[in-house]
Amino acid sequence: EVQLAESGGGLVQPGGSLRLSCAASGFTFSDYWMSWVRQAPGKRLEWVANIKEDGSDKYYADSVKGRFTISRDNAKNSFFLQMNSLRADDTAVYYCGRDLAASLVDYWGQGTLVTVSS
Amino acid sequence: EILMTQSPATLSVSPGESATLSCRASQSVSNSLAWYQHKPGQAPRLLIFGASTRATGIPARFSGSGSGTEFTLTIISLQSDDFAVYYCQQFNSWPRTFGQGTRVEIK
Numbered sequence: 327e328v329q330l331a332e333s334g335g336g337l338v339q340p341g342g343s344l345r346l347s348c349a350a351s352g353f354t355f356s357d358y359w360m361s362w363v364r365q366a367p368g369k370r371l372e373w374v375a376n377i378k379e380d381g382s383d384k385y386y387a388d389s390v391k392g393r394f395t396i397s398r399d400n401a402k403n404s405f406f407l408q409m410n411s412l413r414a415d416d417t418a419v420y421y422c423g424r425d426l427a428a429s430l431v432d433y434w435g436q437g438t439l440v441t442v443s444s
Numbered sequence: 445e446i447l448m449t450q451s452p453a454t455l456s457v458s459p460g461e462s463a464t465l466s467c468r469a470s471q472s473v474s475n476s477l478a479w480y481q482h483k484p485g486q487a488p489r490l491l492i493f494g495a496s497t498r499a500t501g502i503p504a505r506f507s508g509s510g511s512g513t514e515f516t517l518t519i520i521s522l523q524s525d526d527f528a529v530y531y532c533q534q535f536n537s538w539p540r541t542f543g544q545g546t547r548v549e550i551k
Binding site: 330370371372373385387388421426429430431432433434435436437 | 476478485486487488489490493499531533535538539540541542543544545
């Protein structure tokens with residue numbers, strides 16, 4: 327059974343940093359692109375970033391480019407989202423997901439809440 | 445960026461009835477369209493991809509149709525487990541974008 331579990335969310339001040347982790351199990355992690363998607367309160371889902379199977383390609387939404395970094399550790403079946411220079415509008419539930427054909431997410435985690443507030 | 449617009453915002457349906465949800469793209473996305481089901485506090489669930497292909501384990505009462513800019517998700521004989529928010533998403537061009545969701549509630 328495919329399982330994804332996010333961790334690392336919490337309350338952070340504007341300008342601060344946070345690192346999200348996603349632990350994967352139930353599939354061959356190194357065979358898949360992986361993604362982060364977020365949903366701010368009252369807003370639609372927003373794709374944030376994704377990373378190729380071997381980590382050699384990474385793509386970011388314009389809203390996070392230059393501030394967020396996606397990475398992965400295939401030996402530990404995990405991937406990460408380093409979030410720097412956080413702003414109030416980054417407040418959201420962040421979901422990790424497994425990509426299907428690098429196009430959409432076929433399995434999702436339950437999400438972790440990130441709140442950026444002073 | 446392609447804008448995805450879903451209608452209606454809320455759909456009130458009695459158990460056993462059918463529901464038809466619409467999704468419109470601001471430009472053609474061919475058949476690069478997915479539908480997801482999302483319940484509060486749970487992981488979103490992929491229902492349909494390629495506009496009409498059911499994902500693994502999705503019951504036949506869920507069906508998708510459409511191409512280009514107009515898409516439909518139909519749920520027949522709604523069960524209690526089907527009351528949720530449904531999102532469409534295009535994956536024809538970057539960035540991938542989602543609709544704002546349709547809430548299917550019990551009438």
